[in-house]
Amino acid sequence: MLNSDLVVDNFKPDLRSANATIQRGLFIRLLRIIILIFIDILSLSAAWYFATNYTFPSQPILTNNLSLLLVSLGIQFTILATTGVYRAGVHRRDYAGIIKAVSVSSILLFFITLLDEPTNHILPSTYLVYWLTSITGICTFRLLFDLSTNFLRHKGIIRHSMFVIADAQQKDELIEIIEKDNCYKVEGFADSSCLDLRNREDTFKFLRDRNIEEVLISWDSIKNRFFLYWYFYNTGITVHILPTENQLSFSQSRFSLIGELPFPTIAAPLLAGLDFWIKRLFDFCFSLFLIILFTPIYLSIAILIKLDSPGPIFFRQKRLGLHGKQFLIWKFRTMVPNAEKVMAELEAKNEMKDGVFFKMKDDPRVTNIGKFLRRYSLDELPQLFNVLLGEMSLIGPRPLPMRDVEKFQTKHFIRQEVLPGITGLWQVSGRSNIDNFEDVIKLDMKYIENWSILFDFRILLQTLRVVLQKTGAY
Known part of the structure; x- marks a missing residue:
């Protein structure tokens, strides 16, 4: 029997989903970044104005060109941002990093204007003054910002x-x-x-x-x-x-x-759950596309199954899905019609060491066409309809028969906290060659703990390679 504590509300979401939760403390973090950007722009603009108008007033009007000021601000702000001086803590107080970033951007700006106006450029001494006043202004304002922040925090504010x-x-x-x-x-x-x-x-x-x-x-x-x-x-x-x-x-x-x-x-994301709903949207659209694309293959397999042996085209079986909800998984039939009844007689030949799964390399219940379908995982294609209905995902822990689930320990049910998948980390790490259920659980946990959209994409590509190479398929 299933642990009743683990079978919860059918509508409880996937472990990785969220209802558009905003990162906690985001307002304070954004306010800090906005203030730092403002004082940096103010310092750079004031330094530019001083250097081009009061240091050498006899220079041509190009020195007051607004577009050149904007280019200067753009270059310096970009370089400052890439050095991480807008991050929290010691990063915003990295004065050595600020000096380095301002120096690099000033030199870069000098050469840009030199190449753009080789005969009418701003004098190098102007850039020297601009560089010195930029560093002085930014470091001074940031020091004042830091002192103000510390004062407020000592008062118990903005913590x-x-x-x-x-x-x-x-x-x-x-x-x-x-x-x-x-x-x-x-x-x-x-x-x-x-x-x-x-x-x-x-x-x-x-x-x-x-x-x-x-x-x-x-x-x-x-x-x-x-x-x-x-x-x-x-x-x-x-x-x-x-x-x-x-x-x-x-x-x-x-x-x-x-x-x-x-x-x-x-760090919590700016908007929690967004990546998971991107995954669900991809599941729906891609499974619908594949169903339409594979329609001729579906028809061909159905005819071959009928010609090969008596019985239905599809095999349906109860599996345990998200949060203990049972659902019917669809597969092309690869065994004789009474396969589940015969399995009791074959339990002694189970090749899984701990007996949780039933795996047998030369299973006598598999039909001739079934061997071919299993070798290339074509028997799994109808599960695209399970994905379309939201019962499964393209990538996730494999949903297991109730016979296997009845042997679960409490710790194993964590794999039911996420949507089951057609393929997953287990399938691309050896499939049937893995003969210990605890190794399967470790792979499922690794998937859950390290999940990302990129991780799913990598598994999807590896699945194609495993299927073509027929790795661990029987």
Whole structure:
């Protein structure tokens, strides 16, 4: 029997989906960036005006050309932005980086005007003054901005809200690290039990109600359930992971500094769930396109199945889908009509080591045309209709028969938190050559934890290669 705690509302969304949640704390971050851009443009414009009008007033009118000012601002702003000086924390105070960026852009601008007007260009000494006043203005304004920000934060204003999840003995140490940054307000502390299945919904309700922007979480609290980062991600909460002696490397993470310590950080997207709904739109459009394109192939396979053996063209079977919802999966029939009844007699020959799956290389139930269809995975083509109906995705963990699901342990049900797929990481990593269910689960977890649209696209391309090479197909 299925665990009733894991079979939830049929309309509960995929783990990776969200209802257009905006990144928490986005207003403060955008305000900081806008102010920095404004003071940089103001400094650059003032420096240009001073250098071209008061240093050498006898120069030609070209020095006051508005288009040249705009080109200057465009070049310098682009180079400043690429150096990361509009990011938070130490990045905006990277005065060495600012000086380097302004220097490079000033030299570049000089050569552009030299090539454009070789006989009537601005004097090099003007650029020297422009370079010096630009650096002075930008660094001075940024220092004033930093002092003002620190003053307000000491007053408890414009701080980001932070929640800490770790062992109780780490509480004082972590809070001390956070307070060194003078930009966070710790809104609460809890141990890892707050992420247990029975407490999870209450924890995330608390985080939403308190408008928590960022969470600092110990690796021990999340290492065996890293999929939970999707909960934070789609609530608009940025996650910082407490450093560990082991090297942590996640495709979604980057390092950020808190209290001068580097933390692997998974930033919430500006608009949560957008990438997942792009995936669903692609699933619908691409499956509809393939159904129309493969219509002649569908008809040909149907005729061959009828000529090969008695029985229906299609095979339908109950499978466990998203959040424990059962659905009928469609395949072209590749076995004799009474295949499921015969399977009980073949259980002793199961080649899966732990017996969760049933896999047999020379399965006597497979028909002649069925062997050909399986070799090239053509039997899976009708599942495009399951994708079209929203029961499956093109890419995802493979939906399993109820016979296999009945042998699941509680930890295995995490694969039901996302839409099942026609193909997935398991299929492109060996398919039937993998003879241990725990290895399958590891691949499913790797897919869930590292999912992105690009990852799906890579699996799709690898699937084509695996199908053509007939890797692990039987």
